[in-house]
Amino acid sequence: MLYCLGTLTWYVAGQERHAASDPRACTTGLSDQWVRGGLECLHIRVYRGAAAVADPDLIVVLHGDAPFTNPGYQYATARKLAQAADSIIAVGMLRPGYTDDDGNRSSGIRGRALGDNYTAQNVDAIAAAIDTLRRAFKPGHVILVGHSGGAALTANIIGRHPHLVDAAVLVSCPCDLPSWRRHMFDVQHQLAWWIPIHGLSPMDLAAGVDRTTVVKVIVGDSDNVAPPPLSRAYAARLKQRNVAVTLIEIPGAPHDILLDPRVLSEITATRYLIGRAALDHARRPGPDT
Numbered sequence: 001m002l003y004c005l006g007t008l009t010w011y012v013a014g015q016e017r018h019a020a021s022d023p024r025a026c027t028t029g030l031s032d033q034w035v036r037g038g039l040e041c042l043h044i045r046v047y048r049g050a051a052a053v054a055d056p057d058l059i060v061v062l063h064g065d066a067p068f069t070n071p072g073y074q075y076a077t078a079r080k081l082a083q084a085a086d087s088i089i090a091v092g093m094l095r096p097g098y099t100d101d102d103g104n105r106s107s108g109i110r111g112r113a114l115g116d117n118y119t120a121q122n123v124d125a126i127a128a129a130i131d132t133l134r135r136a137f138k139p140g141h142v143i144l145v146g147h148s149g150g151a152a153l154t155a156n157i158i159g160r161h162p163h164l165v166d167a168a169v170l171v172s173c174p175c176d177l178p179s180w181r182r183h184m185f186d187v188q189h190q191l192a193w194w195i196p197i198h199g200l201s202p203m204d205l206a207a208g209v210d211r212t213t214v215v216k217v218i219v220g221d222s223d224n225v226a227p228p229p230l231s232r233a234y235a236a237r238l239k240q241r242n243v244a245v246t247l248i249e250i251p252g253a254p255h256d257i258l259l260d261p262r263v264l265s266e267i268t269a270t271r272y273l274i275g276r277a278a279l280d281h282a283r284r285p286g287p288d289t
Contacts, residue, residue: 015109016109017097017109018097018105019107020034021105022104025041026041032044033045035093035129037124037127037130040108040122040125041107042107042129043100043106044092044129046090046091047082047089047091049085049087055138056086057087057271058089058091058133058137058143059143060130060145060165061081061092061150061258062093062154063092063150064146064148064149064150064172064258065149070101070103071100073258074094074147074150077092077147077259081264085268089139094106095108095110095126095150096110096125096126098110108121108122109122112192114195116198117149117199118201123200124160126153130164131164141166142165143270144157144167147258148255151172152173152177155168155170155205155206155234159206160200162209165213167214167215168213168215169215169266170215170216171258172223172231172258173202173219173231173234174230175234176203177199178201180230181194203237209238209241211242213244215243215246216246216267217235217245218249218266219247219248219249219250219253220255221249221251224254224255225255231247244273250263
């Protein structure tokens with residue numbers, strides 16, 4: 001009983017709301033390091049290709065749940081993507097409530113990395129921030145990339161805001177939230193995984209994904225955090241609706257693969273599938289369900 005009460009206290013403490021680390025942040029809605037998304041003020045880093053071009057593609061990168069670290073790899077990923085082509089603007093975004101490896105903190109509720117921060121509020125805040133970036137940069141296309149918990153949020157965004165982005169890349173995705181939480185309990189044997197949460201499951205929102213949205217689902221076949229069956233099930237659900245989805249399983253790859261050159265290559269290649277998906281949809285419109 002004492003263990004259960006201690007677990008509940010630990011969980012409730014994780015629901016505390018944090019302010020942005022810079023009190024002046026988001027006063028203009030968008031700057032080089034901050035963007036307002038609904039009620040939240042999110043830290044970002046913007047990277048551009050070496051040469052300015054008209055109608056660059058905008059790629060937004062979301063990190064995972066990072067239960068034991070302050071994440072910064074979303075910025076490294078964005079930087080590498082921008083270096084890959086002059087026609088890319090890449091933005092690494094710090095999720096609501098998180099503090100990065102340099103001490104910058106986005107406003108909001110971080111949660112306890114139990115799937116409890118995949119909430120409608122956080123989904124809508126990130127979507128609003130992406131919309132602000134889209135209006136500011138006026139890109140040719142918008143691609144949203146998420147790793148692990150960021151992949152679940154990405155999937156929830158395209159299900160809840162179906163016309164916001166042109167493509168989504170989900171890497172190491174816990175796309176079936178109840179199944180993933182059962183898996184994590186089996187791995188860790190911690191009662192915290194049974195605490196009720198308000199996180200949204202991508203499987204439940206798959207019906208809202210627009211059929212012209214290009215979706216890539218990438219998973220390592222040695223991922224023991226978000227095992228491949230979770231990605232396979234989500235991809236199959238989208239395929240049932242004639243969404244332009246591709247499932248890629250990387251041999252021997254573990255969970256933390258966002259900076260893997262094979263994954264980076266798949267992200268940049270996604271840009272060339274967007275027009276083709278729209279054309280295929282026009283030729284072969286599928287049923288709504």
